[in-house]
Amino acid sequence: MKLITANEKMADAVHGNYLLIPVINRFGIRLGFGDQTIGAVCANAGIDTDFFLAIINAFSNEDYFPAKKLRAVNVLTIVSYLKKTHDYYRRTLIPVIESYIAALLAKSLKRNPGLRLVKKFFLEYKKELFAHLRSEETRTFPYIEMVYRLHAAPGTPRVRKDLRRYSMDVYEREHHEVDEKLTDLKNILIKYIGGEFDDAVCSAIVFELFRLEKDILDHTRIENIVLMPMVAEMEKALRLR
Amino acid sequence: MLSGMTILILSQNTLEAAGLKAILQEFFSPQRVRISELVAVGPHDHEADYVFTTPEIFAVHQTQLPARRRVVILTRGEGTGPAQEGPPVVDVTLPQAQIVDRLEEIFRRDERPAGTGDREDLTVREMDVLRLVARGFINKQIADKLSISLHTVISHRKNITRKLGIRTVSGLTMYALLNGLISSKDIR
Numbered sequence: 131m132k133l134i135t136a137n138e139k140m141a142d143a144v145h146g147n148y149l150l151i152p153v154i155n156r157f158g159i160r161l162g163f164g165d166q167t168i169g170a171v172c173a174n175a176g177i178d179t180d181f182f183l184a185i186i187n188a189f190s191n192e193d194y195f196p197a198k199k200l201r202a203v204n205v206l207t208i209v210s211y212l213k214k215t216h217d218y219y220r221r222t223l224i225p226v227i228e229s230y231i232a233a234l235l236a237k238s239l240k241r242n243p244g245l246r247l248v249k250k251f252f253l254e255y256k257k258e259l260f261a262h263l264r265s266e267e268t269r270t271f272p273y274i275e276m277v278y279r280l281h282a283a284p285g286t287p288r289v290r291k292d293l294r295r296y297s298m299d300v301y302e303r304e305h306h307e308v309d310e311k312l313t314d315l316k317n318i319l320i321k322y323i324g325g326e327f328d329d330a331v332c333s334a335i336v337f338e339l340f341r342l343e344k345d346i347l348d349h350t351r352i353e354n355i356v357l358m359p360m361v362a363e364m365e366k367a368l369r370l371r
Numbered sequence: 372m373l374s375g376m377t378i379l380i381l382s383q384n385t386l387e388a389a390g391l392k393a394i395l396q397e398f399f400s401p402q403r404v405r406i407s408e409l410v411a412v413g414p415h416d417h418e419a420d421y422v423f424t425t426p427e428i429f430a431v432h433q434t435q436l437p438a439r440r441r442v443v444i445l446t447r448g449e450g451t452g453p454a455q456e457g458p459p460v461v462d463v464t465l466p467q468a469q470i471v472d473r474l475e476e477i478f479r480r481d482e483r484p485a486g487t488g489d490r491e492d493l494t495v496r497e498m499d500v501l502r503l504v505a506r507g508f509i510n511k512q513i514a515d516k517l518s519i520s521l522h523t524v525i526s527h528r529k530n531i532t533r534k535l536g537i538r539t540v541s542g543l544t545m546y547a548l549l550n551g552l553i554s555s556k557d558i559r
Contacts, residue, residue, distance in 0.1 A: 321536065
């Protein structure tokens with residue numbers, strides 16, 4: 131897939147890949163962009179165009195990841211973007227899937243106990259995902275913001291104490307388990323769902339699970355390849371001062 | 372043809388590797404294609420079903436390539452005929468259609484007859500293990516209950532996950548419930 135550039139019309143980018151719409155929304159940009167170019171839309175919205183392009187190109191191409199361009203962006207901008215993706219999962223995507231699952235049960239006239247299991251499994255997944263998001267928001271992001279503040283203030287003396295290399299192991303393991311559950315749910319619906327159920331609703335659920343999985347993958351990639359190395363570098367600089 | 376398979380391309384030629392990757396993805400739909408310049412393979416590379424590499428890398432690092440994996444050599448011009456012995460070769464200078472045909476030939480030769488593939492049903496023993504996993508027992512307890520070694524339990528669990536495509540305990544529990552292997556009152 132070709133790279134999207136600043137001179138391209140925002141509308142054309144969406145025509146090329148409509149899955150970008152929720153990502154664009156995350157920047158506070160809303161549909162109805164007329165014939166404006168991406169550069170113009172970003173300038174109007176006060177968004178760093180290069181950052182915007184790096185994010186949507188990485189999202190569109192699984193093989194393309196502009197780590198260097200992204201690492202040149204302010205850490206706080208990246209954290210703020212990640213927080214918005216959290217909001218999107220919590221306020222939009224998960225509730226949508228949950229409502230589809232409710233519809234799946236409501237539409238099942240005959241008693242299909244498998245569907246109740248789907249609901250139970252999804253609620254369990256949701257609980258774990260939300261706990262993970264919360265832990266990032268209450269522990270990880272504030273820590274990163276603190277490191278950034280210390281690093282940005284030139285007068286900060288050498289810091290040893292406050293820097294506890296926040297445990298990435300735990301963090302990655304959590305991530306991994308939550309992601310595996312999502313993959314399992316998707317696979318169970320695709321391969322093993324049986325009995326009487328509504329085809330349209332079930333396929334809508336699978337679509338949304340694919341979308342969620344892709345979005346989370348993109349989110350994880352930004353954290354692991356961009357954010358973590360940036361933080362590690364600032365920590366190192368602070369220890370050496 | 373390669374559904375579920377992972378491919379590793381070991382080549383120092385960026386464009387050759389990218390081209391091959393694109394062809395494999397377009398025509399054979401493998402699950403994953405990874406390109407590496409280094410023979411020092413990553414953690415997932417030992418699971419690769421096929422390794423594509425150049426004659427130079429193969430000559431030097433033959434012994435380091437993942438054992439048991441099928442190797443295919445990328446050549447330029449020479450060696451168009453089938454090799455007498457050693458891994459199959461693909462001439463990367465051929466037109467795309469001929470490369471696709473050649474790859475198909477190689478993959479088809481390795482395909483197992485229908486029904487004996489990797490995705491067959493669970494064995495009786497695997498179902499025993501699955502039932503116990505779903506009922507909340509840990510590996511050690513399962514080993515004791517079935518009078519088998521811990522190692523055997525782990526190997527059964529790997530096979531179950533591979534066959535079903537389900538990794539988590541709650542996913543396996545759900546599968547067991549959906550298929551009537553256990554009932555909801557069995558869950559601890």
